[in-house]
Amino acid sequence: MSHTPESRDDASSDDVVEAVKAEGVDEAAVESNRRLYTGWQWLLFGTLAIAYSLFHLISLNIYPLETWSFRIVHIAGALILGYGLYAGTRFADEKQRRSPAWLAWVSYAMLVPALYALVRVVTMYQTMSGEAMRIDPAIETWHFGYPLILATMAGILLSWSYRQFRDRLSPADLVLMVCALGVAGYLLVMFNSPLRASTGTSFAPMGISYAAIAGSLLILELTRRVAGLALVVISAIFLIYVFAGPYLPGFLGYPGLSVGRFFSQVYTDAGILGPTTAVSSTYIILFIIFAAFLQASKVGDYFVNFAFAAAGRARGGPAKVSIFASGLMGMINGTSAGNVVSTGSLTIPLMMKVGYPGRSAGAIEAAASTGGQIMPPIMGAGAFIMAEITGIPYTEIAVAALIPAILYFLSIYCMVDFEAARKGMRGMRKDEIPLFSKLVKQVYLFAPIIILIAALFMGYSVIRAGTLATASAAVVSWFSPHKMGIPAILRALQLAGTMAIQIIAVCACAGLIVGVISLTGVGARFSSLLLGLAGVSQLLALFFAMCISILLGMGMPTTAAYAVAASVVAPGLINIGIQPLVAHFFVFYFAVVSAITPPVALASYAAAGISGDNAMGTSVASFKIGLAAFIVPFMFFYSPAMLMEGSWMQILRVGLTATLGIILLAATVQAWFFGPVKAWQRLLMLVGAICMIYGGIYSDIAGLAVGVLMFMMQRARPGGGGDKTVTSS
Known part of the structure; x- marks a missing residue:
């Protein structure tokens, strides 16, 4: 990410140099544990990443593979690339020397059992x-299972302590790459034989359990490297529950599963190869390739510059730019914290420049970036997982998400606008922003997203629509300064293969948790608990479901957070009489906003790192700015018309009154409407906002009365309550 402040010698319309220009928005940040190869190693891993992306494009569009085999290869490819590109510990440098030679020899020695298992x-x-019916159990145990698990565990432990230079592959990670091949190879052999039907029974070959144990360890370790410890710790707790559950009291207790029965089934479509991997191996990987093609054609730079030109001159301009740009980018890239890093490194310093405190600037960017995950049509891939889990058509989910997304971004916009008015902030000057007349000439760069939306609503499958949009991104680039030739297309495929590693590891790890939930029945027991609470109060049951969804999502990427919450919480909500679409949107929203919910708010922490402010303070401020996202899900329950469930008149009424309610809520939080607002007026506006957000006909009338009263009181103030803020200078 970079921005180039350049001065203009004159303000003529022919001058094309802007004071603020977004460049490199599309460039992915390089993580601290990411290897940067040179020479033949760069060529090797670049080729592997390209081959990985092409494998998915060909399998999804031309030569489909058997479902389980496709998902096994999908995970194995991510593990091999992941261990090749991401180190398990810090890199060596001038101060911190590389590990001693004996540690390298120990690591290489572990290649022997790994390769032996692969040969077996x-x-x-x-x-x-x-035509053999099965393999001798002794061979599976002593010649495959034990060597594979030994090599996997030793490789993981050695990778934690083996420190190498950034441009070299650790021998311990080479061991793990071979183990990943061994796991995938064995499972492909067994799952393409009649023995596949024996999983979860006492007749299942023990080799499947050994492969699943090693595979689960590999997934957990890669998740730790690319997504941090939060999801790994939660997965470990669920895995401990599998074997500790029989000894727990109350509704948590269950009869128990043996190691063999559990692991022979967890690496199937009941767990790791289930809904989360089904989505990551189809929709998510496809849209990552689409995003990579957009990045290669520099569309992200255009999005941000377009937002600057459209909204930069309004009061508090950079904050409003952040809302538009982060919504567009976050919709595609599917990660709140990643979106903060990409757009925030430009917008946060500019917000601070026009008068926003560092805390407010970071909070606005975090809230806007998080909102990208709920923005249709892509919704950061969450919509695809929802479609896979619920069986509801994707287009129906995208349409249902429209009003809530508008309300969320309107809330942030009003928060930003009222704060700018209250603090007398200016907008950016004409000579500080890109020329709108110039950017309009490149509006065709929006074509790939328009083609995607049009194809989806014309009835094309998501895979076909995504493929068409990806191809159109390359074609559209030919009319722009950043034309995509063969080298650029290969770079995009290589970037996609690299970008996919994190989300695939996270989805596989979430699949492990989903497997525990489905195989132990803990989800059903949680449903019965919610049912009991609903007997007391449905609102209490919803509040409890909200807390669990946020708790499960803390520190986790959106995709994994929703997948886990959908398995634990959503069935319980459906059992208490809530429609499936409403239940899943409820948990989806709270899984998303966990990224700005204290005390573990990844998006807020990323923003605080850029603004230089206190991380916890930024997370509290972003929670306040994103407050609408904590209220809107309850609106789904009380007004299903919010999700397009009902007549057009109902939808229109609820949409309009909720919009007015959201504006009143923002005015309450910021203590500004058409002018300063006193404490008792804020309390009155809060009551009016809740009345309109609730959605009942009588409550709407009461809320409208409050809104009209406040408007008249503000206009009756000396000076008419008008805002005298200078918007540009």
């Missing part, structure tokens, strides 16, 4: 191809 997979394939 080949011999087992030959045996099964010769």
Whole structure:
């Protein structure tokens, strides 16, 4: 990310140099544990990443594979690329020397059992191809299972302590790459034989359990490297529950599962190969490729510059730019914290420049970036997981998300606008922003997203629509300064393969949790708990569901947070009589806003790192700015018309009154409407906002009365309550 402040010698319309110009918005940040190869290693891993992306494009569009086999290869490819590109510990430098040679030799020694297990997979394939019914259990245990688990555990432990330079592959990670091949190879052999039907029974080959144990360890370790410890810790708690559950009291207790029965089933479509991997191997990987093509054609730079030109001159301009740009970028990239880093490194300093405190600037960016996850049509891939889990058509979900997304971004916009008015902030000067007349000439760069939306609503499958949009991104680039030739297309495919690692690891790890929930039945027991609470009060049951959804989502990427919450919380909400669409949107929203909810708010922490403010203070401020997202889900329950469920008159009434309610809520928080607002007026406006947000006909009338009263009182003030703030200078 970079921005180039350049001065203009004159303000003529022919001058094309802008004071603020977004550049490199599309460039992915390089993580601190990411290897940067040179020479043949750069070529090797670049080729692997390109091949990985092409494998998905070909399998999804031309030569489909058997479902389980496709998902196994999908995870294995991410593990191999992930261990090749992400180190397990800090890199060596001038001060911190690389690890001693004996540690390298120990790591290389672990290649022996890893390679032996891989060779045994080949011999087992030959045996099964010769019409054998199954493999001798002793061979599976002593010649495959034990060597594989030994190599996997040793490789993980060694990778934590083996420190290498940034441009070199650790031998411990090479061991893990071989183990990933061994796991995938064995599972492909067994799941393409009649033994696939024996998973979860006492007749299942023990080799499946050994492969699943090693595979689960590999997934957990890669998740730790690319997404942090939060999801790993939650997964570990769920795994402990599998074996500790029989000894727990109350509704948490269950009869128990043996190691063999659990692990022979968790690496199937009941767990790791289930809904989360189904989505990551189809929709998510496809839209990551689409995003990579948009990045290669520099569309992200255009989005941000377009937002500056459209909103930069309004009071508090950079904050409003942040809302528009973060909504557009976050919709595509699917991660709140990643969106903060990409657009926030430009918008946060500019917000501070026009008068926003560092805390407010970071909070606005965090709230806007989080909102990108609820912005249709892509919704940061959350919509695709919802469609997969619920069976509701994707287009129906995208339409249902429209009004809530508008309300959320309107709330942030009003918060920003009222704060700018209260503090007398200016907008950016004409010579500080890109020329709108110049950017309008490149409005065709929006074509790929328009084609995507049009194809989806014309009835094309999500995969076909995504493929068309990806191809159109390359075609559209030919009319722009950043034309995509063969080298640029290969770079985009390489970038997509790299970008996909984090989300695939997270989805596989979430699949592990989903597997525990489905195999132990803890989700059903949670449903019965919610049912009991609903007998006392449905609002209490919803509040409890909200707390659990936020708690499960803390520190986790959106996709994993929703997948877990959908497995634990949503079935309980459906059991107490809530419609499936409303229940899943409820948990989806709270899984998303966990990114700005104290005390663990990843998006807010990322923003605080840029603004230089206190992380906890920024998370509290972003919670306040994103307050609408904590109220809107309750509106789903009381007014299903908010999700397009009902007649057009109902939808229109609820949409309009909720909009007015959201504006009153923002005015209450910022203590400004058409002028300063006193404490008792804020309390009155809060009552009016809640009345209109509630959605009943009588409450709407009461809320409208409050709004009209406040408007008249503000206009009756000396000076008419008008805002005298200078918007540009």
